Amino acid sequence: MKRARHHLKVIDLIGFRLDPKLNYSLCSSLNLVPCVHTLNLDYLQLTNSSISLIGRYLPKLKHLSVRNSFKHTNMEKGLSKLFSCCQSLETLCVSENEILKGDCFENLPKSLKTLNISCCFRLKPSAINGIQANCSNLQTLIMDQMDTLQTQQMNNIFMALKNLTSLHFSECYGTEFYEGQPNLLALGNLSQLREMHVYDNLLINDAVLRAIGQGCRSLLLLNLSMSNRGVTDTGLRHIASLRSLNELRLTGHRALSDNTLIEIINNKKLKVLVLGKCTNISNVSVVMAIRNCKELKTLDLSYCPNVNQIIFKELDKQMSTRFGRSTPTSDLKKFNLSVSRSGIHGCIPQKYSPWIKIIDHYENEGLLGSFSPGLLVARILHFPHALLRDLHPV
Known part of the structure; x- marks a missing residue:
């Protein structure tokens, strides 16, 4: 020194x-x-x-x-x-x-x-x-595992932080679970929000999703994985209002139906779609997602028993449209398809597009699509190690 x-x-x-x-x-x-x-x-x-x-x-x-x-x-x-x-x-x-x-x-x-x-x-x-x-x-608030605060206190803080663009509020199990408890409706006040990570959060319910759908129209990334305690298929339908989404993570939402997923994927900007353990969806909605989302790069169908190898016909067609007869030079450019314990598991066709990378073992929620902007920011913001590049030589 x-x-x-x-x-x-x-x-x-x-x-x-x-x-x-x-x-x-x-x-x-x-x-x-x-x-x-x-x-x-x-x-x-x-x-x-x-x-x-x-x-x-x-x-x-x-x-x-x-x-x-x-x-x-x-x-x-x-x-x-x-x-x-x-x-x-x-x-x-x-x-x-x-x-x-x-x-x-x-x-x-x-x-x-x-x-x-x-x-x-x-x-x-x-x-x-x-x-x-x-x-x-x-602009960025990270408050994971903060489940000792009352819902009204959290509403107050979200009402005050109107310039927030990134929120990490996951693994919250709440201190109040009773009939008539206040909902976390102030999340809908965050109109500038670009990224919302609220996975495994028991405070998320249909009313909160309605508020998010009405107020957070600038969202690019929404992670609702395992936040399924008070969420129904009707509540998930409010996600369709978020027209700017390019990354959506819904692991564990067994209430999600084909009809609701089809409404959601009318947003053609999706690049990452994680549907692991969404056991009610079938080939119908998945094929529509592959067909409509022209920029889709990552699709997780792990533990989806009603989805089978039929989707490969549409996948091959889309890969042919995107890349023609060219061959990939790197795995990073391929379409990531996770099929562990799904109806596809063990029934993968012998021939499929070289542009498809199949993941046939269960990936940690944070790993699949780990180079997405949202998760990259989440890692950097623990501390800005990227700033080490600013170090001047002695």
């Missing part, structure tokens, strides 16, 4: 997470590198003193990640000082800090564009109020 000084822009010390002596000695040396704009201290156990020094020595900091960095210390005072000093902060990750209560959020800088609070189970209502008051410019 003494050699680098003003040339050093990015510090990523996740590789030293097992060194208990590094935290304070490192933070006390940050005055040597005042031009650092990106700092990753994930899993390094910090104290209030060390986190205060970061704000003192790096007032121009733009990206900070302190994931799981406060196991034994209440860091509210240190974070408050840091937020007060770093008024240019754009990306903040405090995920997996289970003792964080969020009193420091009243000092969050208004410049914040990306906030990751996943797995912060003890956040108080005052923390939500701090986000509402200070984060009107927030």
